[in-house]
Amino acid sequence: MPSANKCFLSGLVFCLFLIFFLSPANLMGAEAAPEMVKVPAAEPETVPSTVYYTFMVVDEHSEIVIQSDGIIEDYHTFFLDAPPRLVIDVKGKKLPLPTMRKVVDRAELYRIRAAQRQGKVRFVFDLPLKRQVEYQVVRESEWLKVIIKDIEKKTAKIESSPPAEITESIDKPEIMP
Numbered sequence: 001m002p003s004a005n006k007c008f009l010s011g012l013v014f015c016l017f018l019i020f021f022l023s024p025a026n027l028m029g030a031e032a033a034p035e036m037v038k039v040p041a042a043e044p045e046t047v048p049s050t051v052y053y054t055f056m057v058v059d060e061h062s063e064i065v066i067q068s069d070g071i072i073e074d075y076h077t078f079f080l081d082a083p084p085r086l087v088i089d090v091k092g093k094k095l096p097l098p099t100m101r102k103v104v105d106r107a108e109l110y111r112i113r114a115a116q117r118q119g120k121v122r123f124v125f126d127l128p129l130k131r132q133v134e135y136q137v138v139r140e141s142e143w144l145k146v147i148i149k150d151i152e153k154k155t156a157k158i159e160s161s162p163p164a165e166i167t168e169s170i171d172k173p174e175i176m177p
Contacts, residue, residue, distance in 0.1 A: 051093040061149040062109045071141050084127040091120040108133045108150035
């Protein structure tokens with residue numbers, strides 16, 4: 001029995017020797033042990049918020065509301081003459097689809113187009129060729145409201161003739177009991 005215990009203990013010591021002295025850290029030396037390096041946290045990738053639009057007719061003019069699920073901070077508006085177009089670039093946003101198009105076919109607005117372009121969404125409002133329109137862009141934090149009015153329609157209302165005057169008197173009807 002003592003030789004069995006002695007053999008067991010010798011085997012155990014030999015295994016511990018192998019584990020301790022032949023570990024990778026001891027074979028390479030202490031200076032070759034992997035060094036803990038602090039890596040700065042990765043910046044969260046900023047995904048542009050989605051932008052979309054809603055078209056409606058209000059009091060005989062067109063209103064387009066450009067909405068976003070984030071704040072609209074940077075936009076640029078300009079007008080092109082030939083053919084007449086109002087253009088609005090909304091920077092740092094994306095469309096839910098590659099392009100969007102809607103034919104409106106109104107006196108003050110023919111078509112609305114939107115497309116993704118180099119870090120911005122470009123909205124193009126195709127205006128009629130032979131009519132004069134005026135536009136206004138109203139900004140809130142998460143939306144832009146584009147109001148497009150037909151100047152000719154507005155002027156026609158102002159220049160309309162006054163109501164006809166009554167020149168004859170009308171007798172009161174006789175009430176019978």
